[in-house]
Amino acid sequence: xxxxxxxxxxxxxxxxxxxxxxxxxxxxxxxxxxxxxxxxxxxxxxxxxxxxxxxxxxxxxxxxxxxxxxxxxxxxxxxxxxxxxxxxxxxxxxxxxxxxxxxxxxxxxxxx
Amino acid sequence: xxxxxxxxxxxxxxxxxxxxxxxxxxxxxxxxxxxxxxxxxxxxxxxxxxxxxxxxxxxxxxxxxxxxxxxxxxxxxxxxxxxxxxxxxxxxxxxxxxxxxxxxxxxxxxxxxxxx
Numbered sequence: 001x002x003x004x005x006x007x008x009x010x011x012x013x014x015x016x017x018x019x020x021x022x023x024x025x026x027x028x029x030x031x032x033x034x035x036x037x038x039x040x041x042x043x044x045x046x047x048x049x050x051x052x053x054x055x056x057x058x059x060x061x062x063x064x065x066x067x068x069x070x071x072x073x074x075x076x077x078x079x080x081x082x083x084x085x086x087x088x089x090x091x092x093x094x095x096x097x098x099x100x101x102x103x104x105x106x107x108x109x110x111x112x
Numbered sequence: 113x114x115x116x117x118x119x120x121x122x123x124x125x126x127x128x129x130x131x132x133x134x135x136x137x138x139x140x141x142x143x144x145x146x147x148x149x150x151x152x153x154x155x156x157x158x159x160x161x162x163x164x165x166x167x168x169x170x171x172x173x174x175x176x177x178x179x180x181x182x183x184x185x186x187x188x189x190x191x192x193x194x195x196x197x198x199x200x201x202x203x204x205x206x207x208x209x210x211x212x213x214x215x216x217x218x219x220x221x222x223x224x225x226x227x228x
Contacts, residue, residue: 004154032214036219042221043115043116043203043219043220043221043222044155044203044205044219045219046216046217046218049214049216051214089154089155091154093214093215097160097167097168098215099157099160099168100145100155100157100217101157102154102155102156103154104152104153104154105152105153105154
């Protein structure tokens with residue numbers, strides 16, 4: 001079946017540091033890939049997505065590139081802010097009903 | 113545009129009691145999902161509706177969980193009887209069309225359930 005493995009947290013960075021959160025997946029066919037973010041006390045929000053190989057999703061300074069050859073969708077940001085502190089979930093949608101399969105989440109804390 | 117609404121936000125019950133959660137999806141969204149998110153884990157799909165029909169309930173513990181979506185809009189998820197391991201956040205999400213590649217799911221704030 002489909003599965004997502006993402007970097008174990010927590011991750012603690014200083015403001016303006018570079019961020020990478022690794023995500024790899026196992027899936028049949030050609031899934032769509034997503035990063036969702038959960039800010040403290042809030043619901044899950046879509047951060048970015050990519051629907052085919054070599055696509056790059058981007059939003060709010062975050063980027064991730066769909067790499068089919070390495071089955072990866074790593075999240076990056078060049079300069080994090082305190083407001084980026086949240087839990088980040090990598091997910092894929094595949095199969096006949098495009099069911100979402102999530103990773104376990106990575107807690108990011110950014111200190112001023 | 114109003115988001116996905118859920119109620120209640122918090123619920124505390126004792127084991128063997130019953131509980132129900134309500135979800136109102138974004139207007140016009142045909143597909144509705146219920147997820148269970150246990151602390152420290154990613155959300156797990158329990159059931160998926162397309163309009164008022166069930167598309168996928170393969171991970172729904174049917175001996176104690178039930179869900180319905182009457183008239184293809186609001187939905188309720190029920191647990192009866194609850195067990196300690198049902199303590200989790202229950203998330204409702206909706207999307208325009210489950211068959212569209214890359215379709216975005218929009219999540220509600222969730223209901224946090226504690227079973228004592």
